[in-house]
Amino acid sequence: MARLKKSDLIGLALQAIADGGWVIELLTKGNEHPARFKMSRAGVEHHVRLYIWNLSHGGKSRSEHEFRIQITGIEQFEPEPDGRTLILGWGEEFGVFAAFDVQHRLGALGASPSIQITDATLKSAAEDGGAAQDKGDGERAVAVRPGRLGRYVENQEAIHAGDLSALLGDEPEDEPTDLEKSLIDLSANDLKREFGTPGEADLRADVIAQIDSLLGALDESRPAEPGQIGHNLPPEAIDEDVGVAPAIEEAANGIRDELAKPEPDAAEVGKAGAKLAWAAHLLDMAKAEGAKLIEKGKDLAREYAAKALWGAAGTIGVVFKEEIVALLHRVAEAVLRWLQHVSIF
DNA sequence: AGTGACGAATGCGAGAATGC
DNA sequence: GCATTCTCGCATTCGTCACT
Numbered sequence: 001m002a003r004l005k006k007s008d009l010i011g012l013a014l015q016a017i018a019d020g021g022w023v024i025e026l027l028t029k030g031n032e033h034p035a036r037f038k039m040s041r042a043g044v045e046h047h048v049r050l051y052i053w054n055l056s057h058g059g060k061s062r063s064e065h066e067f068r069i070q071i072t073g074i075e076q077f078e079p080e081p082d083g084r085t086l087i088l089g090w091g092e093e094f095g096v097f098a099a100f101d102v103q104h105r106l107g108a109l110g111a112s113p114s115i116q117i118t119d120a121t122l123k124s125a126a127e128d129g130g131a132a133q134d135k136g137d138g139e140r141a142v143a144v145r146p147g148r149l150g151r152y153v154e155n156q157e158a159i160h161a162g163d164l165s166a167l168l169g170d171e172p173e174d175e176p177t178d179l180e181k182s183l184i185d186l187s188a189n190d191l192k193r194e195f196g197t198p199g200e201a202d203l204r205a206d207v208i209a210q211i212d213s214l215l216g217a218l219d220e221s222r223p224a225e226p227g228q229i230g231h232n233l234p235p236e237a238i239d240e241d242v243g244v245a246p247a248i249e250e251a252a253n254g255i256r257d258e259l260a261k262p263e264p265d266a267a268e269v270g271k272a273g274a275k276l277a278w279a280a281h282l283l284d285m286a287k288a289e290g291a292k293l294i295e296k297g298k299d300l301a302r303e304y305a306a307k308a309l310w311g312a313a314g315t316i317g318v319v320f321k322e323e324i325v326a327l328l329h330r331v332a333e334a335v336l337r338w339l340q341h342v343s344i345f
Numbered sequence: 346a347g348t349g350a351c352g353a354a355t356g357c358g359a360g361a362a363t364g365c
Numbered sequence: 366g367c368a369t370t371c372t373c374g375c376a377t378t379c380g381t382c383a384c385t
Contacts (some may be wrong), residue, residue: 057352067373070353114374 009036009052009090011149013097013149020183021148021278023271036080039153041278046153047083050307055089055098055117067091069098070206077105084153087115094122097149099142101160117141130167132159142167178330180277186339187270193342195263203341204259211252214327218249248328251275266342273335280328 014037018024020040032185035050053069069089079085079102087105089098098117105115117133125143126129130152140160144152148167150158153164258264259289305308 054353068373116373 009054010050012090012146013050013052013086016146016149017153019032019147021180021281022150022276023187023274024239025271032334034078039150040275044154047335048153049078049080050088051077051086052088052090055091055094055122061326066116066123067098067119068114069100070114077102080114086153086156088116089117091143093181094126096122096143096145097152098122099144099152099156100196101140101142101190103160115141116345117143128168129166130159132162132164133307156175163171177277179329179336180274180281182279183274183332183339185268187267187274187339188334191266192344193266194344195261197341199243201340202340202343203334207331207338208256208259210327210331211256214331215249215325217324217327220298248279248324251279252331255331259338266339269335270339272345273332273339276328276335277332280332282326283325284327287343 012028014024014035018041025040027038028034031274033051035052037048037050039046039048050141052072053071055067055069067089069087076096077087077290085102086098087102089100090099098121100117102113121131121141121143125145129148130142131143133143134246140162142152142159142164144167151166155163158164228287254272255269255276257267
């Protein structure tokens with residue numbers, strides 16, 4: 001069976017999460033295992049530790065239905081402090097990830113322990129998006145299609161507790177728009193860039209002008225007594241009713257700061273642009289789905305955006321917010337034009 | 346090209362579950 | 366109670382890859 005290299009496995013998982021609209025910042029080298037990374041989207045941010053192996057069949061002498069990962073190269077699993085820990089197996093022939101609950105695997109490991117999952121669970125996930133298998137002792141092995149891996153990360157605890165609604169929901173996959181995909185693609189760190197070429201200054205000035213309009217519109221739509229919002233928006237802040245504006249402002253200011261430099265970090269600009277495009281996407285979805293999301297939304301990021309758009313306290317005018325959505329699109333498009341101009345393929 | 350490290354394939358054994 | 370089956374974990378072997 002095809003076997004992927006460690007760097008490919010890590011890349012596959014990161015790509016699956018990125019395809020869900022998350023901006024990924026890898027904190028370890030490409031083949032370092034476990035991999036650690038930061039995933040962020042519209043003000044929501046998770047630090048993640050990723051353990052991943054190929055999923056293989058149990059062997060000739062084993063049940064034909066048995067698949068497993070074999071834990072090699074580590075003495076024990078170490079959970080990510082204040083973050084998420086993923087134990088994944090990539091099942092190439094099923095096109096799904098197997099995911100195991102780190103809370104049940106925190107003890108010392110043997111010389112070459114393995115963790116099993118059945119083909120029925122893997123097939124079921126390939127069809128339905130996700131599936132769980134009771135392994136006894138309260139442990140559930142989960143299988144998840146790549147397009148929903150981001151949801152798995154967000155709802156890991158509930159899913160291993162048996163609530164698969166986040167994986168099985170009828171909502172469309174959180175597919176990024178073409179604009180977001182293009183920005184994410186052009187945010188690759190290994191792309192060469194060239195600055196100061198003819199026309200580049202004009203494109204750069206256009207981005208800054210659009211950002212100024214956006215920040216101005218945000219200022220105007222701010223309630224009379226806004227309450228000062230902190231710098232970064234930590235994940236736990238989702239529960240607070242602070243709106244999506246701080247995350248937008250942070251991304252916009254980040255772009256402006258970079259573009260003030262003679263040689264900006266284009267990858268950072270691209271990632272921030274993707275964040276703005278995603279915010280616009282969320283706000284569009286929230287507008288379409290209306291206030292019901294505020295009550296029922298399972299996707300925290302979308303709920304968060306819905307609150308921001310509709311104004312949880314009724315203090316923010318929709319007309320202003322629609323204008324802001326349009327401005328977010330314009331900034332992201334301007335960033336894309338600039339990135340396309342400075343990137344060398 | 347040689348070497349070592351790593352990871353997957355394979356086989357085996359222990360223990361639990363099930364059926365007679 | 367015993368035999369069989371199944372699940373799970375461990376050990377060994379072997380192939381692949383990276384490094385020198």
